[in-house]
Amino acid sequence: MKKVSFLESIAILKNHGIVAFPTETVYGLGAIATSKDAVAKVFSAKNRPSDNPLICHFSGLNQILEYVENVPTWTKKLILELTPGPISFLLKIPKGSILSPATAGQDKVACRIPNHPLTLELLQKLNIPLVGPSANISGRPSGTSADMIINQFKEKIDGVLDGGKSKIGIESTILDCTKDGEVIILRPGAIGEEELLEVIKKLNLSIKIVQPNEQLGVIPGSKYRHYSPETELLKIQTVNQILSQEKYVVLATTEIILEYNLKNDLKRKIYIIDLGSKKNLINLAQNLYSCLFKVDTLNVNTAFLVEEDFGCNSLAIALKNRINRIGL
Ligand code: TXA
Numbered sequence: 163m164k165k166v167s168f169l170e171s172i173a174i175l176k177n178h179g180i181v182a183f184p185t186e187t188v189y190g191l192g193a194i195a196t197s198k199d200a201v202a203k204v205f206s207a208k209n210r211p212s213d214n215p216l217i218c219h220f221s222g223l224n225q226i227l228e229y230v231e232n233v234p235t236w237t238k239k240l241i242l243e244l245t246p247g248p249i250s251f252l253l254k255i256p257k258g259s260i261l262s263p264a265t266a267g268q269d270k271v272a273c274r275i276p277n278h279p280l281t282l283e284l285l286q287k288l289n290i291p292l293v294g295p296s297a298n299i300s301g302r303p304s305g306t307s308a309d310m311i312i313n314q315f316k317e318k319i320d321g322v323l324d325g326g327k328s329k330i331g332i333e334s335t336i337l338d339c340t341k342d343g344e345v346i347i348l349r350p351g352a353i354g355e356e357e358l359l360e361v362i363k364k365l366n367l368s369i370k371i372v373q374p375n376e377q378l379g380v381i382p383g384s385k386y387r388h389y390s391p392e393t394e395l396l397k398i399q400t401v402n403q404i405l406s407q408e409k410y411v412v413l414a415t416t417e418i419i420l421e422y423n424l425k426n427d428l429k430r431k432i433y434i435i436d437l438g439s440k441k442n443l444i445n446l447a448q449n450l451y452s453c454l455f456k457v458d459t460l461n462v463n464t465a466f467l468v469e470e471d472f473g474c475n476s477l478a479i480a481l482k483n484r485i486n487r488i489g490l
């Protein structure tokens with residue numbers, strides 16, 4: 163598999179093939195959402211459990227409205243205000259919808275309008291929505307660069323449209339908009355309660371944000387392992403917990419690396435991966451998955467991830483959510 167041009171991407175997708183496309187969150191494994199065959203290929207390439215629905219990507223609100231059940235004005239306003247952007251809206255679809263194979267039979271679809279010029283143009287040119295689960299084999303770190311994807315998928319997909327490194331680096335917020343007058347953050351992302359409240363206020367909307375129900379019941383994907391390298395990964399609270407005599411790698415923030423004076427020891431095969439500074443969570447989020455991905459290239463027995471408190475802004479909450487699910 164190789165990098166493909168914009169025009170090649172269109173041709174492959176029209177032919178029911180799979181092209182990984184860039185978005186500002188992570189790359190998506192793209193295929194025509196209305197093609198049963200193409201959707202089946204995505205489930206198979208990703209080794210995705212068949213009950214785990216795929217997010218659909220649209221060029222804009224008008225295209226979403228062609229596929230979902232009637233939505234109230236507040237939902238339309240919210241979508242217009244927050245897109246293109248790192249957020250997905252869970253909306254109802256009619257019975258027997260053409261999107262049913264993509265939603266694994268669920269009566270709702272997660273709709274996303276990604277903020278990446280190449281992909282927006284791709285969606286506009288195709289004039290059909292694309293499924294786009296994160297571009298990774300199920301359970302592995304999501305692809306945030308073309309090289310990560312080529313490395314993981316080899317010949318399992320038809321190409322990758324290179325749009326550079328993903329700017330945000332972690333997946334979109336998923337917002338349940340199927341209840342009247344309220345929204346629920348089902349998966350935290352860069353847009354959180356704080357940013358949503360701001361928009362709700364600005365638009366004078368009378369909706370409330372409610373805390374998520376037990377995620378497991380609502381998001382099928384939340385019951386599966388995520389973001390994990392193949393190498394055994396142990397989460398630790400302090401570097402002093404590492405007693406291993408074997409080859410290992412430590413993933414830690416710049417602050418921890420400095421505090422404990424951690425250094426690569428190539429003779430003993432001890433490696434240090436700098437996750438970035440706690441003071442720059444934007445940068446840390448951008449690099450998190452590529453750091454996790456790097457672990458498997460080092461040929462060590464164990465990876466230790468030093469857990470830390472990142473604070474309580476939206477990105478910090480989203481990062482905590484992803485790190486909590488590594489290796490589960
Ligand atoms: O940022 C993102 O959202 C990326 C980019 C490529 O758009 N996509 C992404 O897709 O993260 P994925 O498949 O890795 O994660 C989507 C999550 C899964 O946990 C899935 O179970 C849930 O969203 N989901 C998708 N459609 C759903 C639906 N109709 N109902 C409930 N949960 C849904």
Ligand code: MG
Binds near residue numbers: 295296304
């Ligand atoms: Mg994923």
